[in-house]
Amino acid sequence: MELPNDGLTTEELNYIAGFFDGEGCAGICKQKKKSGYTSNAIYASVANSEVKVLNWLQQHFGGSVTVSKGPKPNHKDKCAWVIWSSLAGKFLYMIQPYLRMKDERVEVVLEFQRSQRAGIRPGQNRHSARYTTDEISHRDFLMEKIHELNHRGKVETPI
Numbered sequence: 001m002e003l004p005n006d007g008l009t010t011e012e013l014n015y016i017a018g019f020f021d022g023e024g025c026a027g028i029c030k031q032k033k034k035s036g037y038t039s040n041a042i043y044a045s046v047a048n049s050e051v052k053v054l055n056w057l058q059q060h061f062g063g064s065v066t067v068s069k070g071p072k073p074n075h076k077d078k079c080a081w082v083i084w085s086s087l088a089g090k091f092l093y094m095i096q097p098y099l100r101m102k103d104e105r106v107e108v109v110l111e112f113q114r115s116q117r118a119g120i121r122p123g124q125n126r127h128s129a130r131y132t133t134d135e136i137s138h139r140d141f142l143m144e145k146i147h148e149l150n151h152r153g154k155v156e157t158p159i
Contacts, residue, residue: 017098023048026109027150028143042109044091045082054081061091089113105149112142
């Protein structure tokens with residue numbers, strides 16, 4: 001897989017992975033078009049009140065940074081960086097070896113991306129891909145799994 005920026009040091013990748021473990025999210029989004037067509041896209045995002053590091057991520061990996069005012073005058077601004085589709089896959093692939101907490105989530109998202117490519121037959125592109133029943137079931141399973149892993153709230157952890 002071609003990496004978007006192979007000039008990052010191991011220390012920088014460790015930092016990014018740690019930041020992502022604490023402040024980031026990886027997921028799969030179902031997008032319904034006006035035409036009735038439904039597509040899925042993977043994404044990675046990081047939210048923080050400090051925009052400087054998010055701008056740095058954008059410079060290295062692409063994506064977009066948004067800043068919105070806090071709900072009250074004394075609240076900090078809310079900042080978020082988000083990256084979609086193949087760029088998200090490349091980003092997650094780069095930081096995956098350094099993750100400590102969100103490694104399972106990232107693996108599910110990357111497996112979903114691999115399954116998307118598997119559905120593309122000769123002569124097709126990603127927009128015309130047709131999946132077998134087994135491929136659809138596997139992709140549905142991965143979507144359910146990532147939604148469970150990203151669910152907020154108390155989770156029972158085995159001791």
